[in-house]
Amino acid sequence: MPILSASLGITRYRVVEEIPDSLWREVPKRLQDNAFRDIDATTDERSWGWCNLDNMLDMDWAESPPEKGHYMCFSLRLDTRRIPPAVFKKHCMIALAQELTQAKAEGKAFISKDRRREIKDQVMLRLRARSLPIPAVFDAIWNTQTGRVLLLTTNSKVKTMFEDHFNLSFGLELEALTPFAMAVDMLGEEVVSRLENLEPTNFI
Structure with missing residues (x-):
């Protein structure tokens, strides 16, 4: 699993809306409803959807559940056919x-x-x-206590795909936690104007 790699790229998100408590019970079903669909026997160029973080071939979460402590863990699988x-x-x-x-x-x-x-x-x-499709898997970790989401990639196209599929699956919008967004989140909306007017300092 990429989450256990020696080095990795991470994109941090926060859920914009308030998450209803009832949603956590629905997450396993919603993952299955929006799971990856295999295209090996088709001529489709691309397919994507959720799969088990422990096994990219498990789209029913039969091997292990997505609940791991107070985290929801799953992966976005993307299969792409590339013709040179x-x-x-x-x-x-x-x-x-x-x-x-x-x-x-x-x-x-x-x-x-x-x-x-x-x-x-x-x-x-x-x-x-x-041509056989080439699989790629991107792990996601969703903290049920804070609502924060970690996606194990910084690829812009994959991030957009993840955000759209997350919204489709759970009806929730994600906001990437850039340094600016994290500062506003920690300090409050009243610091926005001050942050926008900050200028870089040259220490050389």
Whole structure:
């Protein structure tokens, strides 16, 4: 698990709204309702959803529950099919050459723009069907006492995906705890204007 790695990147969040007590009992069910869906047998480019922090193959939390002490622990799994541009270009050239040969045999001198686009789409689907999706897992730790959430990544695209899926799953909005946000959270809204007017100091 990344949470047990020697070094890692962490993004800290706070839940904007007040969390109803009844939600904690619903978390396991909501995780399952928004769990990861496998795309190995499809041509889909991407799939994401929740999975067990202890085992990325466990989308039913059969191996272990998400409750660990006063924490809710789960992972965001993202599977992505990546077709190298050079491979896609090569197979497009082959398909277009075959199409042009067939077109000339039928007395046509060129391939229409719409047909070229259709051929490229068909090539991409064929390549995806032959390509296995690459899995990535990002652990999340939700403190039920403070409402704070830790996400084990600083990747901006993954953070956006996590925030959106968290909101979809639990109906709660997350705010990243930047140094500015943490200062406001600790000192109160009355310090906002002072913080906004702070200037960096050069100690050299």
